[in-house]
Amino acid sequence: MSSFAILNTAFRGLSAAQAGMDVTGQNVSNVNTDGYTRQRVQQSAVAPLGEMGLGRLAQQTRNGQGVSVDGVARLGDLFLEARVRQTASNDGYASVRADAYRAVEDIHGEPSDNGLSAALQSFWGAWQDVANSPGEDAQAWVVIEEANAIVGRLAEGRGRVETAWDQSRTTAGSLVAEVNTAADKIAALNTQILNAAGQGGSVNELVDRRNQLTSELARLAGARTSDNADGTVNVLVGGNFLVDGNRVNEVRLAGSASLDGTAGDPVRLEWAHRPGAAVALEGGELAGHLSAMAPATSGGIHAQAAAGYDTLATTIANQVNALHATATTPSGAPGGSFFTFQAGKPAAAGLQVAVTTPGGVATAAAGGGALDGSVADAIAGLGVANDGPDAAWAAHVTQLAVRSASATQDATLATTASTAAFNDLLSHSAVSLDEETVNLMQYQHAYQGAARVLTAVDEMLDQLINRTGRVGL
Template sequence: MSSTFGSLSTALTGLNAARQGSAVTGQNVANAGTEGYTRQRIQTSAIGATAQTGLFAGGPTAGQGVSIDAISRLGDSFLDTRVRATASDAGYAAARAEALLKLEDIMQEPGENGLSAKLQDVWAAWQNVANDAGEAAPASVLLEEAGALAAQLSHGYAQIEAQWSAGRTQLDSLAEELNAAAAQVAELNGEIRSALNAGSPANELMDKRNLLTASIASLAGGEVRDAGDGTLEILIGGNAIVSADSFRPVQLTGGYRMQDAAAAPVQLEWAHRPGSPIALAGGTIAGALSVLAPAATNGAGGEVAEAAASYNAFAGQLATAVNSVHRTGQTPAGTTGHDFFAFRPQLPPALGLTIVPADISGIAAGAPGSGGRDGSVADAISQIGVAAGSPDGVWASFVTKLAVTARTDIQRSELAAAANASAVNMQLSSASVDLDEESVNLLTYQHAYQANARVMTAIDEMLNVLINQTGLVGR
């Protein structure tokens, strides 16, 4: 302590440190419920004594108080990275699981409203026609059941088209959300860098940026790198979408109808470099793009387009199988070579399947020359469902494949969501505010404040005696 008055300065530094600690603690308590807030602490260090020189220098000397070095943000970068990684996986898996669940809802398999049940009703109606050949009632039931099957097929295909278009529109919204988050991160990078350069704390800005980086990871995966100057660089597909205080926007390209996907597949591109798709490693956008990919000849395309292709394949095989037998039979008028199913031109097979006969006169139930009561051809058609390579088998194979894929993706989504929840909980346990701990800290700072104030009071009283009562002896 360099002088009597210097002790006041020493106590003042302690007073200021205690007041600042109380303020930070109060801020922590006030933001205990704020999303993304990371608790803070003041960092202090002792101010050493002034150097002494001269002949009589030496011996222990008192320090000059306490210095407030910084207000630290008690976050864990490792846990932040883990949250982003698990958010990327969870976003990807959730997007796929949601799309596959919608496809299962459209098919309604197994169930009385599924195509399998409708198909069995059609085969049963053909058998009834075979048993009562030449009768109008069984023929009417057959036409009704066949029409219901065609309507169910058309309705299912239309729902798949609607799901694809809705998913495509949603992708535009996700791309806009990604651009908005990236722009905010770039802006915050600039503000944080300026604040740090000016010696001001930027902890609240970092909290907000941390939430945005997690949002970007959930949307498009990517990697976050610390630039060392307070800014973050965010990369997706190996290229920076955010670098310092600038960002590169992305855009969705491709058609808005499922039938246009083969010629113009939906993909995410850099706005400044069109035609170059971004290879996303995860996130909701990547998951949505994977299910909206065009169908492939090997069946490994996007699940929505593959479902539509399976509907078309089923419609085509059903018409081919039934028509090939129906052409060999004769109608009540004795004519042959007639189709039972046909397709409307310029429409997908599943959407354009129609029934050719309008009544019993167009149904070829018997073999040529066998008379009007023969139902052998109708009986042969009724057995198509149990033959090798039947439409029933084709449909069952597709339903099984989709069910297995959906179950796998749903389980993956559940596991990814659990992993993300665990990572978030670990992050919160490290960074969130503990009210009990803050209460203890607040008491500590209050007592420190009172102690320093008492030191100042004692020094004041001592100086008062020295200044105002010295030399008053005997009075």
């Protein structure tokens, strides 16, 4: 090989070493950049030139032509990245449901001195006091006040559940906007990656940004991705294209704007270009919110909580009214209904105390006389009845606690799996400063070696050109 060929080989070595240092510097610079995947220079040996012509020398040693920089590889892992998306989807769904159950449990506030259970006990105790002192205005006033306390707590509790539902719907609307925005960005990145790859440029940083967005979509809407041969990706939600290359099919939130309307018009996600076509979510935070806002018959967390309040209101009104209507007041008048419901409102929100004065509190059985407290005693006994209001409320609270504990456990497991998947991906693709330091030293030594080759060839050429034929000098 001629000296000029050696110069080219040394130059290629310098260029390869410099490219390696450039990429190492990029890695070090992005050691704290979220979503960045470390990169490596891809190199290959350049084969020697093929012999041509009749004047070739059969015994001449033919060396290669140095090294070629073939590109910059992104050291990601498709399997680990897919696992991160899948576990993020499960984590998003489970976490939202667990949060919804915790919020509903906080609203119920059981067991506590301020819960409905305590209010019910005070209510039955007031009836027992009336049974022991029939006709006394003071005890009758206590019954009315305790009844109003139950009415107030029922309305307040159900109202707070409705507020939690409203907040969940608002959050779901914000998540839908985030999904559409992320989808638009992915489609734009697909176009940029396609153009950059066609021009021979590096697309690694663009792919990193796109992967972050696809992971975000997985957590938000349980999105899945499929890779195309041209370097673009498709994003699917519920088996249908959210992103198809550079085209986006947006989604929108539809359904009832209130908790009580979900029975006939559940909140759902639809394709914006196909009104009425529901998106079958497979996971993600959106699916968690939609499940929490579902009707009670479909396992809706808020709707079931509201139904618990309505059931208690209906049970206590029906059972107290059934006994109170058979009783007589101290003046001998029929007792009538103790509770009534306001028309057009749910039971817990529309429950009212019909008796407003002590004289309207009926305690005596028909013909029992003004000092008879047998009916009041029977009403007080509802507190310990197997099918009484307390039993119904206790069953509701217990069921809620069991479901909440299960949801919390699911969320803990999902978060653990998601964290493990993310850590596995980081251990494979994140930048290690120790490793980059070693690489930098290797490239530095390679550069110095190639430069030394250039120096040696330069001295050889100087001897050949400037000193050939000058004997003795």
